[in-house]
Amino acid sequence: MSDCLFCKIAAGEIPSNKVYEDESVLAFRDINPQAPVHILVIPKAHAADSAAQITAENSAVVARCFEVIAKVAAQEGLKDGFRVITNSGAAAGQTVPHLHFHILAGADMSDKLV
Ligand code: AMP
Numbered sequence: 001m002s003d004c005l006f007c008k009i010a011a012g013e014i015p016s017n018k019v020y021e022d023e024s025v026l027a028f029r030d031i032n033p034q035a036p037v038h039i040l041v042i043p044k045a046h047a048a049d050s051a052a053q054i055t056a057e058n059s060a061v062v063a064r065c066f067e068v069i070a071k072v073a074a075q076e077g078l079k080d081g082f083r084v085i086t087n088s089g090a091a092a093g094q095t096v097p098h099l100h101f102h103i104l105a106g107a108d109m110s111d112k113l114v
Pocket residue numbers: 005014016029030031032033040086087093094095096097
């Protein structure tokens with residue numbers, strides 16, 4: 001999508017602090033980190049705006065993202081644990097309508113929302 005921030009980041013038109021990249025998935029550090037480690041994992045293609053648009057036709061991108069989440073967690077040494085979040089819709093706090101997963105770690109999250 002031409003006017004999508006994360007499509008532009010995936011295309012390299014907007015710079016990002018990359019931690020992992022392959023042909024279909026990109027992981028980069030969040031510009032406004034909510035934890036000591038805060039990484040975004042996105043499919044490079046605009047497969048869906050959010051989790052609400054996942055279907056049998058496009059769900060493979062979710063599996064690919066989770067493969068990368070495991071790789072990035074190992075690469076970042078998140079052996080004590082990490083949290084994966086995806087916001088779907090404005091009421092959930094989604095600000096960028098391009099499917100993405102937050103990896104959060106390095107803070108005690110044991111008494112938080114979930
Ligand atoms: P969400 O609110 O779930 O849609 O997540 C969007 C995330 O993108 C937020 O945590 C923002 O801090 C992050 N973000 C916005 N612009 C950039 C950028 N240029 N580079 C890295 N992260 C960004």
